[in-house]
Amino acid sequence: MTSVSYALDVLSEAVVDLAAIAHNTRLLTRTAGSAELMAVVKADGFGHGMVPVARTALANGAGWLGVATPAEALRLRAAGIDAPVLLWLYPPDHDFGPVLAAGIDVSVADVAVLESVAADAWKSGRPASVHLKADTGMSRGGAVAPDWTKLLDAARRLEEAGTIRITGLWSHLATAEDTTDAGLHEQIRQFADFRHAARAAGVLAPVVHLANSAATLHLPQTRHDLVRTGIALYGSEPVPGRTFGLTPAMTVRARVVSVSGPLAQIPLGFADGIPWRASGRASFQLHGVRVPVVGRITMDEVVVDIGDLPVRPGDTAVMFGPGTAGEPTAADWARWADTNPHEILTGIGARVVRRYLSHSEPAAR
Numbered sequence: 001m002t003s004v005s006y007a008l009d010v011l012s013e014a015v016v017d018l019a020a021i022a023h024n025t026r027l028l029t030r031t032a033g034s035a036e037l038m039a040v041v042k043a044d045g046f047g048h049g050m051v052p053v054a055r056t057a058l059a060n061g062a063g064w065l066g067v068a069t070p071a072e073a074l075r076l077r078a079a080g081i082d083a084p085v086l087l088w089l090y091p092p093d094h095d096f097g098p099v100l101a102a103g104i105d106v107s108v109a110d111v112a113v114l115e116s117v118a119a120d121a122w123k124s125g126r127p128a129s130v131h132l133k134a135d136t137g138m139s140r141g142g143a144v145a146p147d148w149t150k151l152l153d154a155a156r157r158l159e160e161a162g163t164i165r166i167t168g169l170w171s172h173l174a175t176a177e178d179t180t181d182a183g184l185h186e187q188i189r190q191f192a193d194f195r196h197a198a199r200a201a202g203v204l205a206p207v208v209h210l211a212n213s214a215a216t217l218h219l220p221q222t223r224h225d226l227v228r229t230g231i232a233l234y235g236s237e238p239v240p241g242r243t244f245g246l247t248p249a250m251t252v253r254a255r256v257v258s259v260s261g262p263l264a265q266i267p268l269g270f271a272d273g274i275p276w277r278a279s280g281r282a283s284f285q286l287h288g289v290r291v292p293v294v295g296r297i298t299m300d301e302v303v304v305d306i307g308d309l310p311v312r313p314g315d316t317a318v319m320f321g322p323g324t325a326g327e328p329t330a331a332d333w334a335r336w337a338d339t340n341p342h343e344i345l346t347g348i349g350a351r352v353v354r355r356y357l358s359h360s361e362p363a364a365r
């Protein structure tokens with residue numbers, strides 16, 4: 001994405017360049033090789049808009065969509081998207097009827113849940129497509145080794161009864177960006193053990209998946225049949241010190257509302273996703289120059305020190321963008337706030353107006 005150039009006519013906006021999403025999807029699809037690509041579009045497409053991102057990813061090579069919740073999955077179907085969708089987060093005692101009727105795949109890590117999915121599938125008259133999740137060390141909703149065999153046995157029995165289809169075996173990596181982390185190699189090794197146990201139990205799922213963005217890009221041995229990419233799809237480079245040619249898709253901008261001496265007031269605060277922890281470290285870009293945030297970040301506003309720049313009310317301040325014109329990036333904000341770009345992107349608030357570009361705008365300010 002080149003820098004966004006047209007006049008800003010709202011208080012603040014997040015411009016999403018769908019051409020960047022398309023580029024990133026194609027790059028990731030090529031990298032994944034024979035593995036299929038799942039575009040992870042949960043949390044409203046990491047703040048970019050779930051439906052436009054999903055459509056763009058599917059049009060550029062993604063074969064699957066990944067979401068956390070049933071509501072997200074059903075929103076995709078309501079938008080008319082009929083691609084394979086996997087969901088992995090739901091409350092205890094969930095009624096799976098609606099998602100099964102919508103043909104959504106469900107992640108399961110527990111025998112009781114599997115039985116309830118199968119019972120709901122029986123009522124709906126069609127088998128549920130399930131992905132059995134193993135806990136290889138993330139400790140977030142997978143079966144640990146002693147429970148894995150029980151889960152496999154139950155799954156095989158229910159598959160034979162015709163109420164479920166075992167579509168996937170999967171797990172999630174905690175630290176895929178850091179190859180020096182022993183925990184990462186241990187997770188990969190444990191995943192191999194889980195797969196081996198599945199084969200030994202006669203469970204042969206067609207779709208084995210483990211890799212997130214970082215793993216997809218630099219750990220080929222984790223790609224298996226399907227890779228699940230989130231942050232890379234949105235253009236943030238996930239492996240520290242390496243660049244793979246991804247293009248950030250979002251630019252967040254706002255209009256200066258007032259100027260008083262060397263201070264300019266910008267109508268973006270912590271309710272809009274300006275991380276409070278970035279106080280004293282962050283900067284915006286105004287008139288092509290980095291200007292530091294000074295004072296406290298409030299709910300609705302921040303103040304920047306413009307020095308002697310001839311800034312006037314109505315001028316455009318850039319919080320972050322692709323970085324091609326010297327503006328900060330979401331990765332810069334993540335560093336300033338001691339967090340990851342995921343939190344910066346998903347934190348951009350609802351009152352920041354989303355605007356979509358399907359081709360890059362010429363650079364000018």
Ligand SMILES: Cc1ncc(COP(=O)(O)O)c(C=O)c1O
Pocket residue numbers: 040066088172211212213214228229230231232238342
């Ligand atoms: C289960 C699962 N898979 C894949 C992803 C994508 O991860 P990343 O954004 O690191 O590519 C996520 C996102 O957090 C996830 O929860």
